[in-house]
Amino acid sequence: MTTPAPDLPLSAARQPLRWWRSWWSSLSPTRQDRFAALAPLVAVFLFLTAIVVSFWYLRTEEVEREKEALRRDVEYAQQRLRLRLLERQEQVMRLARDLSNDELARSDFVARAEALISQYPELHALTWIDASRRVRATHAAPTVTSSQIRVNGEVLRKGETADLFSLARDTLQPVYSQPAVASGDAMPLLQLQVPLAPERQFDGVVLAEYSIDSLLRYGLPTEVLARYAVTLLDASHHVLAGTPLAPRNSELLPWMGGKANAYQVPVAPVGNGLVLRAQAYRTSLGVVGSGLFWMVGTLSVLTAWLLIATWRHTRRRVQAQQALVAETNFRRAMENSVLTGMRALDMEGRITYVNAAFCQMTGWSEADLVGKLPPYPYWPEGEFETLRAKLFEELSGRTVSGGFQVRVQRKGGGMFDARLYVSPLIDARGQQTGWMTSMTDITEPNRVREQLTASHERFTIVLEALDASVSVAPLGSEELLFANRLYRQWFGSQTGGHLQLVAQAGVLPADRGVASEEGEDGLMGLPTDPLTSVRSNNAEIYVPSLNKWLEVRSRYLNWVDGRLAQMVIATDITPRRLAEEQAARQAERAQSVSRLITMGEMASSVAHELNQPLTAISNYCSGMISRIERGQIAEEALLTALQKTAHQAQRAGQIIQRIRAFVKKSEPNRQLADVEHMVAEAVELAGIELRRHNVRLSHYVAARLPQVMADTILIEQVLINLMKNGAESIANAQRPPAQRSVELRVVPRQEEGQDGIGFSVQDTGRGLAPEVLAHLFEAFYSTKSEGMGIGLNLCRSIVESHQGRMHAENLYNGSEVTGCRFSFWLPLA
Template identity: 80%
Template sequence: MDPAETSAPPAAAAVKAPARWWRSWWRSLSPGRQDRFAALAPLASVLMFMAAIAVSFWYLRTEEIEREKEALKRDVEYAQQRVRLRLLERQEQVMRIARDLSNGDLTRSDFVGRAEALISQYPELQAITWIDERRRIRASHAAPTVTSNQLRVSGEVLKTGEAADLFRLARDMQQPVYSQPEAGSDDAAPLLQLQVPLSPQGKFGGVVLAEYSIDSLLRYATPTEVLARYAVTLIDGQGRTLAGTPLAPRHNALLPWTTRANEYEIPVSPVGNGLVLRAQAYRTSLGMVGSGLFWLVGTLSAMTTWMLIATWRHTRRRMQAQQALVAETNFRRAMENSILTGMRALDLEGRITYVNAAFCQMTGWTQEELIGQTPPYSYWPEAEYEKLHANLREELSGKTVPGGFQVRVRRKSGTLFDARLYVSPLIDARGQQTGWMTSMTDITEPNRVREQLTASHERFTIVLEALDASVSVAPLGSQELLFANRLYRQWFGSQTSGHLEMVAQAGVLPAHGGGVDGHEDDSLMGLLASDPLAHAHSENAEIYRPDLGKWLEVRSRYLNWVDGRLAQMVIATDITPRRQAEELAARQAERAESVSRLITMGEMASSVAHELNQPLTAISNYCSGMVSRIQGGQLSEEALLAALKKTAHQAQRAGQIIQRIRAFVKKSEPNRTLADVHEMVSEALELASIELRRHNVRLTHYVAARLPQVMADTILIEQVLINLMKNGAESIAQAQRPPALRSVELRVVPRQVDGCDVIEFSVQDTGRGLAPEVLAHLFEAFFSTKSEGMGIGLNLCRSIVESHHGRMHAENLYNADEVTGCRFSFWLPLANTAETTINSAATSTPGTIA
């Protein structure tokens, strides 16, 4: 044994064993059998290879035919759905016309207009006819391609045998009905008829007959990709071709079973079996298969295997690049469709080559309608053709504006909107310019807001300039004047000095604020809007400007300026006429009060004289008695002293009466002090009792004990009480009450009004009361129920009470339905409440905040 064979590995030995067996078997054959085997073995190999090739081709062909049939079935069903949707859309439009005719919303001219619009828009529609319930044609409109023998004339009646049978079927079913009538002549194109019944008020009122061109329906409703792959035809129920060209039979001697073309048929809904869509594949076999193909396959098998490996590796790299390209394309398309900016691409001649979804949404036109358009474009407004043509010429010439330019764009609906266009050159992969890319942004809303802001600013400026008040705004801690209207400029010029002087004089800011001396104060700089000072309420003050000779009412408010700084707005109004009127009114009121008191004392003159006559008579009597008794020597020293005391008392009483009357009459300036209610009432009672006794009226009074003091002018309040009690006595005298009912009652009690403690004064009489029309005008000036009255007494009384921050009220007293008298009441606040109110009012004096 060879040492090399003994050292061979077991695997190599296993491979060599069959080879040794094959050589031993071959050597054992005879030479003839070896020749036969040598000739048959390649033949058998070739036959086996050819058989394998044939079986492989047959199997692959069978699989391919099945796939073609599946693809054909899917494509035909898709085409059938497109045709069905086309028919349903036209049916819906015809049904709308029928519904409007049933409702009486369409006239004959309107019907012809609607029919003409539909026929011109949809080429498959050939004619639309309105037929009444007696089968008489009311109106009809047909396309120019309809032959003369297919036209329907208004006023004619449907002939029996054509649309009449379909008419009866539509009338019986009350549903849209399709039919495919027989062609009248060889040159007439087959038509598809649709009759939609009319139902005015639930009754049959005729039909709307729509006729379709089956050839146009096939041409425009079938997808172009289906027409490119198959021979598509429309046939009727008997197999006759209505539209399209079928394939001619093919002859194949080697594959006779492939003479019939691969085809598929499906009825077109909603027409039914009367209209069938058929598609035939253009190629259903591999063609002639010769022996050269088999040998070619055998020869190229090795090369194919080698090339397949190389191609697989190359294809793998291409697929990776293609997937990356698809992902990038999808990403860019998604990003492009999500942006709100419209994109439009133009070639160098101005033809639109691309628009994105946003551009279509802005204009209302679809991508198919826009691509390929040349100027003027459909979204250009007709009134601006020249301007837009000029812009386009500048755009194509390369004169682009960096900030873009604004144009008006017309939507498909006819509305206009403002847009801003930005243009940039479109460069291809080789660096050459192929056109221009334009981005369009809708700026209608920004323009509207800008116009509104401009108009608002103009209105604001006009109003402020026309104000009769001076308005100025200045930042805190600075001498810059942010705003000043016309009146401010007339008074103070364009400087901040007037603003700062008014602020300082009114006391709105601290003395150091405003930098009047020329140096800015930074103590208030940097205040935020949340600071309490920024939210302070407006403050008022009345100041006098000697340089203007005017009284000004200054109102101040802090605000946050547009740049974030805290500023102060000052509004100064000229109130000089008002102050002069107030001073004049005050002087007139004082004169009226004095006149009223004089009138009162004049009316009480006789009573006062009678009142003074008593102490003077007593003095005279005392003096006469003392003289007679002294002459008779009958007067002792003690009796003389007592008589002299009584005489002095009566003289003092007369002097007090005269002094009180003089003080009452000569009162001029108001003098509010802390007043005791009891003393004030006592003084008024003593003066009023004189008048009441003259009228034979009984006076009673009740004053609550321990009443707090009030802040009042005692003489003025006494005047009010005397007037009220005197009026009550006069009312009783006019009513001629009996002596038992002739009384006036004065009550002074504490009360609470709106949560505040007050002192209420009420004067109640037993007169005949006040009429309703008198109550309505009781406190008006120069209104009086007395023939000799001036009508200022009660008006002055109310003015005096209100000047003391009180209120006066009058009401009738009733016993059932009978008026038993009248009550006048008024109240005054207590001293602490009155001081608070007076101090608040005192702030309105010049130089203080009101």
């Protein structure tokens, strides 16, 4: 027993239906109504589309049929015209054969030509031309113009006919000319030249000329000429005969206009030079112009418009209903979610409405409150009379606009502060039906207000106790917004002190801080956001009226009322300035002491250096005395010895002068200094100490260095100290003579994007230990047993006072320390 196969087609057909039902049931009622309203509209549009497509298809079929009929008729006419031309060609060739065989005389040629022209209207002229291009005999129809008539004995001129004559002579075949558009009154002619070739020897041609217009009228079938606009064109599509149709422009349906149905073929045996074209006349508007089409289209559009109007009306009603429901839900949600308690009273003081927030604040439910008369359940005991009086004022309409504050008792026994605002309750007819009261819990704001008051008091106490003057004044006004105790003690309670501090500190010009005579703010238009976000400006000023140095800090801020204000904080820095001045004097003394110490350390070297010129002077003087006593010296020799003695004295004097200029105490004098001269002086003095330690000194100064703003003596002190330290490091390292050298280099260098001059002193000693590098520039730190530890500290202070930088580093050859380099940088003037 076999089981029947399942009905697969029925099951497959039920699947789309089930899907459709499930999709429709998943839609909301609003979307179902929308789809139900759109279905008829879609059906009407589909019906209109089907009608338009049907008419378009019929119109396309009609056009194709017209084109096919036009093509058949044109090809038929082309065959008729071809046969007629071939017949005339045979008759002309027969005439040429008789002339080649000398069977016709000139008179007989003319007679036969006249018979042919009279018999065939398209044949307009026959001409006999010999081999020398001379006309032997000719006959033309009466319709030929005088300019186109040929004369016996005339020789063919150069042109199209002469070129055709040469082609016929070369090919010995009949040749058709390409017809051209005639100029003036001349009609366009088609030429046929048949060569005369007795025994294959060229003996001239017979020239037959056809009228293009006659070929069109007599060579084509009359039914074709009646049905179409037929024209003959040349190779350039110029009309030779016939009248073409003008382009169609449909006024009713512009998109249906355009070119007429046309078809063209070349005319054989002429070739592409003569083209036959036919254009179909428009006999009717076709199916598109029929009344049925427009009636169906109009009814479809009208039906669609009615359906759209009905759908839009239904949609507006549904939208109005949805808006009403949404508004009701929104108002209910707003009443339930608002944090302000709402209570409605009738004209007798009975509670008619309370919202959820009011119930939540008091702890009483809506059933406990609605319909109650005073005293209400949330009134605290002991305050009934006071609250009853306030209720009477409320019902009488004598409440203030800012509301009034009361205490409210919760159902559980708790208390809170509340502020009540009362307004009349007006119905839709404009009549008052009661009073609407809004209640806000202000327990927390009261607590915050108390804390703010206490915080303000603490803030005021702190500002009053500051040892700095604090003042705040708005821009463009002489009003003083805030001033602490010290400001009032220094400047009083006026704005003059504030403006004086601002003007002296250069934070803002004094004439910009006061309003003009017209009452306009001098700072009107300043961008407040960038002003209030910038850092405070610091300046140190001296106030003669107080005999104090003050450090003034200023910044802009937005005052509590929104105005742009300027806060100025002035701190008394007189003790600090005095301490700085004393420190500067001590530093100057330390610099002088350092130079004296340096000269003291170099005393033996200086003595040795002076001993050379003094010894030379003594020797020169002793030699001159002994030679003068013996009378053995000439005047020139005496003059030479005196010059050498003077030179040695000048040398000793220069050494003493440099030492005095280096060690004398003087105020810092920064001026434009020549780097090369400054380095030369330092090298001259340091060279004395380096020679004592048997250390070789080499220096390089870049050419054309710009001047720097510096104190020459102080920079020379730095260079001498660094070169002397290098020589001592080499001596302590006990380097061999080949490795005992100090190098001084002065070259241009940039630091932090600023141009300047770089100085470096490099020695070949043992370098510096890491722990020494960490404390190298600290005061009173020294690696020498007899050192005071102020040399390098003073050097760095001198460089930094010139806005320069100084640092030290060891030099390595692999892992071995081969020396140390001290370098510093001075900015250009």
